[in-house]
Amino acid sequence: MSICIRRARIEDRAAIERFIRIAYQELAPFKGPDRWCWQFVENPFRSDGNDLVPVWIALNGDEIVGQIAVQATDAQVAGKIYSAGWIVDVMILPAYRGRGLGHLLHQAVVNDSPLLLTLTMAPATRHMAERGGAITLGPTRQFSRWTRLRADDVQRYLVQRTAHRRRLRKAVRWACEDFAFHRLFALLANRWLSFRDRGVRRTLPIVSMVEVKSFGPEIDNLWQRTAASYPAICPRNSRFLNWRFVNCPQLQYHVFLARRDGAVVGYSVLRRAISEELRHGIIVDLFADRLDLAVFSDMIVHAVEYFGHEVSSVECATSLPELESLLRKNGFFNSRTLAPTVVTSDELLRNKIINLRNDWFFSKADHDWDQIHLG
Ligand SMILES: CC(C)(COP(=O)(O)OP(=O)(O)OC[C@H]1O[C@@H](n2cnc3c(N)ncnc32)[C@H](O)[C@@H]1OP(=O)(O)O)[C@@H](O)C(=O)NCCC(=O)NCCS
Structure with missing residues (x-):
C-alpha cells in the first residue's frame, strides 16, 4: 500500500465530499459542502491566502482514505493573541485503520500548525495528541x-448511549420492549421533577x-x-x-x-x-x-x-x-x-500554557462541539 499524505487544496473539494459521504454515512448530510466551506474556507481565522485549506488528507492513488481537519481560531494566552486551530473530523476509512495512518496524519498537522487545541475527542485522537507531546488542561x-421527560426521550437516549455496545444495546431493547422501562422511568422522573420545581423561588x-x-x-x-x-x-x-x-x-x-x-x-x-x-x-x-x-x-x-x-x-x-x-x-x-x-512546539508558549492549564475558558462555542449529534 502506497499512501501519500498532504495538505488539501480547494480543488480537492469534490474528492473530499465523496470521502465524507462514504466515511460519515447518515451524518454526512450534516457535514455537507455548505458547512465545509463555512468551517474551512470562509473561516475568518484561516491564515493561508492561497488555495490551501486546513485539511490534511491521506490518498491511495486518487482516492481519499483518511483526513484530519483543523478549524482555525485565535487563542489569547496571557494577553497575547496566537493563531491556533481545533483538531476536527479525524477519520480513516475502516479498511485502512490500524496501520499507523492516524499517527502519520496527526504528525503532518502538528508539523504545519503552531498551536493545536482539542476539547472533545475519541480515545484514539487523545492517544495521537499525547504522542505529539500534548499538554492536558484542567477539566471542562x-x-x-432535566425538564420533563417523554418515554421516547428515555428510549432514544439509551439507544444512543449503547450504540457501540452490542450486549448493553440488547439489554436496553429487552428492558424497553418487554418491561416498558422507558415509560416507568419517565413517569417517576417527572414526579421528581415536578417536586423539584415546586420549591424554586426566583x-x-x-x-x-x-x-x-x-x-x-x-x-x-x-x-x-x-x-x-x-x-x-x-x-x-x-x-x-x-x-x-x-x-x-x-x-x-x-x-x-x-x-x-x-x-x-x-x-x-x-x-x-x-x-x-x-x-x-x-x-x-x-x-x-x-x-x-x-x-x-x-x-x-x-x-x-x-x-x-x-x-x-x-x-x-x-x-x-x-x-x-x-x-x-x-x-x-x-x-x-x-x-x-494543547500541542505546540513554541517552548515559551508551552510554559505559559502549563502555568495556566487550569485557567482556560471553554464552552460549547469552542471546538466544533456544538454540531449535529444524531440521537
Ligand atoms: C480513530 C482513527 C482515526 C484512528 O486511525 P488509525 O489509522 O486506525 O490510527 P493508527 O493506526 O495510527 O493508531 C493510532 C493509535 O490510536 C489507537 N487506537 C485506535 N483506535 C482506537 C480506539 N478505538 N480506542 C483507543 N485507541 C485506539 C491505536 O492503538 C494507536 O495507538 P498505538 O500507536 O499506541 O498502537 C480511526 O480508527 C477512525 O477513523 N475511527 C472512526 C472515527 C473516529 O473515532 N474518529 C475520532 C473522532 S475524535
Whole structure:
C-alpha cells in the first residue's frame, strides 16, 4: 500500500465530499459542502491566502482514505493573541485503520500548525495528541438539567448511549420492549421533577435579556472591557461570534444581549436541537466579566425559562468552577467531563500554557462541539 499524505487544496473539494459521504454515512448530510466551506474556507481565522485549506488528507492513488481537519481560531494566552486551530473530523476509512495512518496524519498537522487545541475527542485522537507531546488542561464539564421527560426521550437516549455496545444495546431493547422501562422511568422522573420545581423561588433579575440578530460594536466593547479577566480564551469578539453563530449554515442560533442600566454586560447563545437530535435545549455560550456572577446567574435562569418544557433537558458546558456552582444551584448535574489538550512546539508558549492549564475558558462555542449529534 502506497499512501501519500498532504495538505488539501480547494480543488480537492469534490474528492473530499465523496470521502465524507462514504466515511460519515447518515451524518454526512450534516457535514455537507455548505458547512465545509463555512468551517474551512470562509473561516475568518484561516491564515493561508492561497488555495490551501486546513485539511490534511491521506490518498491511495486518487482516492481519499483518511483526513484530519483543523478549524482555525485565535487563542489569547496571557494577553497575547496566537493563531491556533481545533483538531476536527479525524477519520480513516475502516479498511485502512490500524496501520499507523492516524499517527502519520496527526504528525503532518502538528508539523504545519503552531498551536493545536482539542476539547472533545475519541480515545484514539487523545492517544495521537499525547504522542505529539500534548499538554492536558484542567477539566471542562458538561452539565444537564432535566425538564420533563417523554418515554421516547428515555428510549432514544439509551439507544444512543449503547450504540457501540452490542450486549448493553440488547439489554436496553429487552428492558424497553418487554418491561416498558422507558415509560416507568419517565413517569417517576417527572414526579421528581415536578417536586423539584415546586420549591424554586426566583429573585428579581438584575439584567434584561433582549434577542438580537447579530453581534455589533457593543460586543467588541464588552470583549475589550472583560478580556483581562480571562487568562486563556478564544476571543469572544464580533469577528468570531458572527462567523460562529450568525453565518453558520444549518444550525439556527438565538443570540441574547444582557443589559444592566442600559449597558451590555453579557450575552448568551441558545439553540434548540433539531428533530434528528435528542430533544435538548443547548446553552452554547454564556459570556460576561468573569467576576460578574450575578449576570451569569441571570443568563442561566433566562435560558432555562426560554427552553421551558419544550425540551427534555437543557445542556451547558463550562471550564469555570464558579459557573459550575451556579449551574448546580439551578438544578444542573455533571453529565460528562472532558480533559482538553494543547500541542505546540513554541517552548515559551508551552510554559505559559502549563502555568495556566487550569485557567482556560471553554464552552460549547469552542471546538466544533456544538454540531449535529444524531440521537
Ligand atoms: C480513530 C482513527 C482515526 C484512528 O486511525 P488509525 O489509522 O486506525 O490510527 P493508527 O493506526 O495510527 O493508531 C493510532 C493509535 O490510536 C489507537 N487506537 C485506535 N483506535 C482506537 C480506539 N478505538 N480506542 C483507543 N485507541 C485506539 C491505536 O492503538 C494507536 O495507538 P498505538 O500507536 O499506541 O498502537 C480511526 O480508527 C477512525 O477513523 N475511527 C472512526 C472515527 C473516529 O473515532 N474518529 C475520532 C473522532 S475524535
